[in-house]
Amino acid sequence: MVQMSAANLTVLDAAAIGRCVRRLAHEIVEHNPQTGDLVLVGILRRGANLALRLKSALAEITGVDVPMGTLDISLYRDDNRSGSGDPRLLAREVAFSLDGKRVVLVDDVLYTGRTVRAALDAMADLGRPESIQLAVLVDRGERELPIKADFVGKNVTAPHGQRVFVRLAETDGTDAVLMGGAK
Template identity: 50%
Template sequence: MTDACLLDAERMESHLQRLCREIAAAFGTDQSLALLGIRSRGLPLAERLAVKLGAILGQEVPVGVLDITLYRDDLSEGAGVPLVRPTEIPFSLKGRTVVLVDDVLFSGRTIRAALDALLDHGRPKRVWLAVLVDRGGRELPIQADFLGLKLDVADNQRVSVKVREIDGTDGVFLETRG
C-alpha cells in the first residue's frame, strides 16, 4: 500500500479556516448554531471549528458528539463486535441550527446514519453538513454544504484523515491498495 500526502498540517489548517469562514458567513447572526462531530475524527474537527467560530462570532458555539455505530446499515458486514461509544449532546436540539461535522464524505451512508441518530435525540430547526474531504463515490443523494477539499478518488484508493488529537499528527492522505 502506498500513501500520498494530499494536505499537510498547514494546508489542512487553511482548509479548516476556510470552512470556518463559510460557516460564519452563513450563520453569523444565528444564536442557535451548534456543531455535532461524528465519531471519531469528526469530533476533533468540530471542536477546532467551534473555537475558530467563537473567535469570529464573539460567542461560544456548543459542540456535541454523535456515535452512529448502531445506526449504520452495513453493521453486519463488519467483523467482530462493534465498539459503541456514547453520544454526548450537552444542549437541547430543539430550535437549533446544527452543523454535522465529519472528516470524509464517501458513499453518504455515514451521514444517513448520523441523521437517524440525530433525530433520535431531538428535532433541530435545520441540519447542515461540513466535511473536510469529499472523495466522491456517492451511493445516496447526500452532499456537503461546507466543504474543504473535493477529490475524485478511484475505487482502489482510500482517503485517510489524521488529526493530532487521535493520531498525533494532522494531514490528509491518499492510500492506494495493490
C-alpha cells in the first residue's frame, strides 16, 4: 500500500514491514535448511533491530534460537577532505566465532554497498565463515560496488535526489519505510 503523507511517500507501513520480516525469515529457512550453524549479524542500529525481529521470526518457524551479533559501522572521516568518507567499523559485538558458520548479515537499506563491504571486512577477523548471505528490508539500487542481497524485503526505485529511510519502532517509535526529501 502506497500513500502520500506530508512530503514523504510511505513505501511500507507497519503491517507491510511485519509481513516482509516474516517472508525474509521463511526465505532464510528455505535457503538454509540446516539451521544449526546459522548466525545473524545485524548492522547497528536498525539492521540490528531487524536482526532481532528475524531472530524471533526464525524461532517461531523452526523453534531454533539463532545466535546473533552486531556490528557498528558508521561514516568515518579520518582526513580534512570535504568529500564523503567511507564507512568503517566502530565496534563489534559478536560473542562467538564465525568459523564454519552460515552468517546472515542484516541491514535496513542496501544502497551503494559500502556499508556491506565494511561489514564483510569486519567479519573476516572473526573467523572463517562457511558463507555470508545478505538480508535487507529495502534495496534501493544505485550500487557503487558489486554487492548483491540474497534476501530483499522490497525493491524501491527512488528518483535521483530522493532519500529512502526506514523507521523502526525500537529506534523511531514507529514502523515505516518512507521515500522523499525530508526526514
